[in-house]
Amino acid sequence: MKKIYETAAKALDGLLFDGMLIAAGGFGLCGIPELLIAEIKARGTKNLTIASNNAGVDGFGLGQLLENRQVKKMISSYVGENAEFMRQFLAKELEVEFNPQGTLAERMRAGGAGIPGFYTKTGVGTVIAEGKEHKDFDGQTFVLERGLVADLAIVKAWKADPSGNLVFRKTARNFNPPAATCGKACVAEVEEIVPLGALDPDMIHTPGIYVHRLIQGTHEKRIEQRTTRKKAA
Amino acid sequence: MAWDRNQMAARAAKELQDGWYVNLGIGIPTLVSNYIPAGVEVTLQSENGMLGMGPFPYEGEEDADLINAGKQTITELPQTAFFDSSQSFAMIRGGKINMAILGAMEVSETGDLANWMIPGKLIKGMGGAMDLVAGVGRVVVVMDHTSKHGESKVLKACTLPLTGKAVVNRIITNLGVLDVVPGGLKIVECADGVTEADLRAATEATILGGER
Numbered sequence: 001m002k003k004i005y006e007t008a009a010k011a012l013d014g015l016l017f018d019g020m021l022i023a024a025g026g027f028g029l030c031g032i033p034e035l036l037i038a039e040i041k042a043r044g045t046k047n048l049t050i051a052s053n054n055a056g057v058d059g060f061g062l063g064q065l066l067e068n069r070q071v072k073k074m075i076s077s078y079v080g081e082n083a084e085f086m087r088q089f090l091a092k093e094l095e096v097e098f099n100p101q102g103t104l105a106e107r108m109r110a111g112g113a114g115i116p117g118f119y120t121k122t123g124v125g126t127v128i129a130e131g132k133e134h135k136d137f138d139g140q141t142f143v144l145e146r147g148l149v150a151d152l153a154i155v156k157a158w159k160a161d162p163s164g165n166l167v168f169r170k171t172a173r174n175f176n177p178p179a180a181t182c183g184k185a186c187v188a189e190v191e192e193i194v195p196l197g198a199l200d201p202d203m204i205h206t207p208g209i210y211v212h213r214l215i216q217g218t219h220e221k222r223i224e225q226r227t228t229r230k231k232a233a
Numbered sequence: 234m235a236w237d238r239n240q241m242a243a244r245a246a247k248e249l250q251d252g253w254y255v256n257l258g259i260g261i262p263t264l265v266s267n268y269i270p271a272g273v274e275v276t277l278q279s280e281n282g283m284l285g286m287g288p289f290p291y292e293g294e295e296d297a298d299l300i301n302a303g304k305q306t307i308t309e310l311p312q313t314a315f316f317d318s319s320q321s322f323a324m325i326r327g328g329k330i331n332m333a334i335l336g337a338m339e340v341s342e343t344g345d346l347a348n349w350m351i352p353g354k355l356i357k358g359m360g361g362a363m364d365l366v367a368g369v370g371r372v373v374v375v376m377d378h379t380s381k382h383g384e385s386k387v388l389k390a391c392t393l394p395l396t397g398k399a400v401v402n403r404i405i406t407n408l409g410v411l412d413v414v415p416g417g418l419k420i421v422e423c424a425d426g427v428t429e430a431d432l433r434a435a436t437e438a439t440i441l442g443g444e445r
Contacts, residue, residue: 027281027318028304030297053318080357081304089356101280102322102364109319120326121367125345125398128363158298170315172298174282177317205317221297227305228292 003164003214004193008039011187011213015152016045019072023108023150023183024052024062025176028081029224031168032061033156035189035217040154041068051075051108051148053101053175055085060222066094075148077101081224100128103145105178110147112181112210117146153183156219157206160190161199164208173205180210187213234426235378235407243268244422245334245375245405249275256280256325256365258335259303261375265334276312278330280361282321285313302361322361326368333365337374337401339391342438344401344413346374347393359396366397378406378435385437387411387418408432417441 026032056063119142242264417439
């Protein structure tokens with residue numbers, strides 16, 4: 001069992017095909033698998049459906065795949081930061097399935113946990129629930145949402161060990177753990193691969209069973225909204 | 234006379250109770266954290282995966298791995314906990330968050346909320362708003378009472394696509410505070426220099442008569 005690959009190119013070998021569904025971790029530009037996204041751009045894989053909370057920004061993250069016209073459909077909760085996205089969407093060149101953020105996260109979690117569907121109150125009485133099965137439990141109405149299983153999950157973690165155990169850092173965890181579980185294959189990129197035994201087994205966020213391939217690399221980690229306060233003089 | 238953005242935020246901060254877990258939306262709701270009353274300890278949840286949100290970092294101390302749901306750099310506190318998005322929305326959907334304070338484009342007298350989409354114009358997505366309004370214990374909206382053209386945004390029925398149906402408990406606007414109750418809205422409080430008659434005149438929704 002060898003999970004460590006030298007490059008993003010080698011780690012994605014044999015996993016990409018036109019028309020596939022990819023689940024990606026990240027929230028905004030925080031914790032996105034930027035190296036794997038760059039490699040998917042280089043490969044030019046087409047007609048992708050991508051389940052990701054956001055769609056990157058112009059020129060970075062998933063925004064690059066949009067610019068390269070590789071994306072057929074996005075499954076996202078919020079896409080406000082991307083002019084090219086908006087242009088393609090309004091020109092009907094890009095399909096978008098809006099999912100409430102928690103519903104998207106739970107769809108990934110459920111898909112990874114072998115749960116084909118779940119009932120939620122989220123979205124009842126809105127356009128999101130139209131055409132979906134409704135059911136009452138204890139006097140309240142819920143809507144059926146489907147678990148999501150992706151052909152490939154791409155995630156970004158802080159540290160990994162050679163067995164694929166992952167540790168995330170601060171809010172860069174976000175969608176990465178549920179995304180990792182919902183892929184038929186999962187490739188993780190990390191800032192550092194540490195030796196076996198260097199991670200505390202009690203502190204593992206994503207157990208290695210979910211992670212099939214690993215790469216270590218240098219991340220730009222771009223900040224979307226730099227907000228600060230001044231130190232009192 | 235009416236409340237400005239900061240006065241609205243300060244009024245909304247009075248809704249906070251000691252020990253509560255609270256989610257603040259983007260815009261005026263974010264300002265609420267500047268007005269948390271002395272002696273009231275609240276834990277702020279950020280739906281991208283954090284409880285115990287601290288203030289903005291000092292210049293030079295920004296961390297790309299530490300942002301809020303508005304993608305702004307923030308800081309952690311001694312009591313901070315991080316978790317993934319499914320856990321974050323499990324606590325939201327599961328009713329563990331006591332209150333959400335959110336912005337609104339329109340709100341109705343039955344507590345319907347529209348704050349995510351203007352067909353043909355603004356299509357950014359709902360983010361976590363639908364999950365929040367469906368799941369948290371209490372929903373307070375903070376908004377301007379009228380549009381730039383002077384039209385009421387507190388309506389009998391929303392015209393925009395809904396974020397949630399019958400989900401709003403209390404409405405705080407630049408003109409005052411209204412509660413959603415059976416049969417319509419009830420005036421809780423008028424803003425400084427605003428009379429009950431002013432508030433009624435600016436509101437399309439049904440405001441129940443007389444009683445306060």
